[in-house]
Amino acid sequence: MTILLRMGAIILIAAVVFATxxxxxxxxxxxxxxxxxxxxxxxxxxxxxxxxxxxxxLLVAAVSVVLIGxxxxxxxxxxxxxxxxxxxxxxxxxxxxxxxxxxxxxWVAARWRGSRSR
Numbered sequence: 001m002t003i004l005l006r007m008g009a010i011i012l013i014a015a016v017v018f019a020t021x022x023x024x025x026x027x028x029x030x031x032x033x034x035x036x037x038x039x040x041x042x043x044x045x046x047x048x049x050x051x052x053x054x055x056x057x058l059l060v061a062a063v064s065v066v067l068i069g070x071x072x073x074x075x076x077x078x079x080x081x082x083x084x085x086x087x088x089x090x091x092x093x094x095x096x097x098x099x100x101x102x103x104x105x106x107w108v109a110a111r112w113r114g115s116r117s118r
Contacts, residue, residue, distance in 0.1 A: 009048040016041050020071055024080045039094040046098020054106050061099050065092045
């Protein structure tokens with residue numbers, strides 16, 4: 001199961017990197033608006049990565065924030081893209097929310113497994 005979670009997390013990360021750095025015409029658009037799209041994408045990435053790497057959530061959170069910042073900076077060199085502090089803040093915050101939800105799911109699952117074994 002862990003390998004499937006990790007593969008899913010990698011696929012989501014690759015999709016977000018492509019949507020962030022790829023040509024703007026290939027970026028998906030939704031009625032959520034730019035901040036909503038960013039929030040949805042990064043909360044899903046945070047959730048997937050948090051479930052895929054449950055023993056290292058604090059390290060994963062720190063690395064995620066750094067890589068999200070790097071991804072935002074890389075937009076300076078991507079044609080048709082622009083780096084914005086607001087995007088970084090939304091992306092980093094929602095990734096951390098996704099990681100927190102993954103931690104809560106892990107905690108509930110551990111409690112449920114513990115109560116079933118008694």
